[in-house]
Amino acid sequence: MDLGVHPGRIGNHLQCRIYGRIEALMKTQDLIDRFGLTAAAGKDGTDREIAGGYCGDLLSEVMANAPIGCVWMTIQVHQNIVAVAVLREMAAIVLAMDNQPDPETCEKADRENIPILLYSGTSYELAGKLYAAGIVNETAGQ
């Protein structure tokens, strides 16, 4: 039975988790290239390193709990998402399920250099792919 565990992938995974902070951190641009995301705004900010991931649509909750420097998956498109991203020093916001940002949201994101990336699938699906690719929060498993 194939459990989906392949030595190469485990190797990548461990490398990211153990040595990632030193040599193999993923940047927002890598995210765009590897997972077919489209940058809708904040394209000047895609050089930032990704320090974890978060999913949520209640902005008050995301403000309180998202890891600093994370990539955040949401379906909210209001301009307040940019303020939340700035507050948590996020690497990027991903709008899942083909949600399109409001024009004011794009303007703010451009001003603040917060990349807004578009994804056609669900937050769940993308989060699974990112986790498998080694984007793991420092508090994972605690």
Next chain:
Amino acid sequence: MNPARTAQALKHFRADTHIHTCLSPCGDLEMGPRDVAAQSRHAGLDMIAVCDHNSVENAGAVMRAGDHVGLAVLPGLEICSREEVHVVALFETLEAAHQMQEFVYARLPGENQREIWGEQIVANEKNEVLGENLRLLIGATTLNLYEIVRQVHAFGGLCIASHVDRPAYSLIGNLGFIPPDLDIDGIEVSFRVPLCRARQSVNGIAGYPCVTASDAHFLKDIGRAWYGLQVAAPCFAELRMALKEENGRRIITN
């Protein structure tokens, strides 16, 4: 005109501008128009607003029932934005409220499943059942907050953000903070927050007119929260002035 003398001519009234009826799927079936009006009067209220989810179809019945018991009743609806933020829209006339309802209905997808969400009963002022609303009233419209506020104002209404102290379905809960460019007429805190302490308890509401409301879905909850109005009469025009603190009118928060 002497402001002090104007203020002396004003009186204090008790208002609760967010009450549901049996039209809301989560509203108890005992919340018939006649009993909502009677219970509100019994609880000592002078003015209420009927705000069912995304609909005003029971407001006229409560207004007529209110006439019988000496209760002022404003027509309104609690609209759910695409951000899933609840806002109360209040109107001076039933006609204006119906115009808003038609605008909302055209942007409210889905059908109600009564075994999941509950029944949506349209009734008259004698509590007689007239029919059932088949729309998904509990659902979110496709309107963003700005579109809702703009349209409510276009129909001459007032827009108050519902229960902003709550974690969900609330302006602050869902959007983190009140967008500074949102032209909201006031914010409402739930019965859980004493109005006199609202500005200390809830961050980011300092610059906004603040009221409280029972948000009653059950008869027993009518009266659990209300606010005082210093106005000439309990009516829409005076409420508008109180929210803007014009001509000595005000919300009494202490």
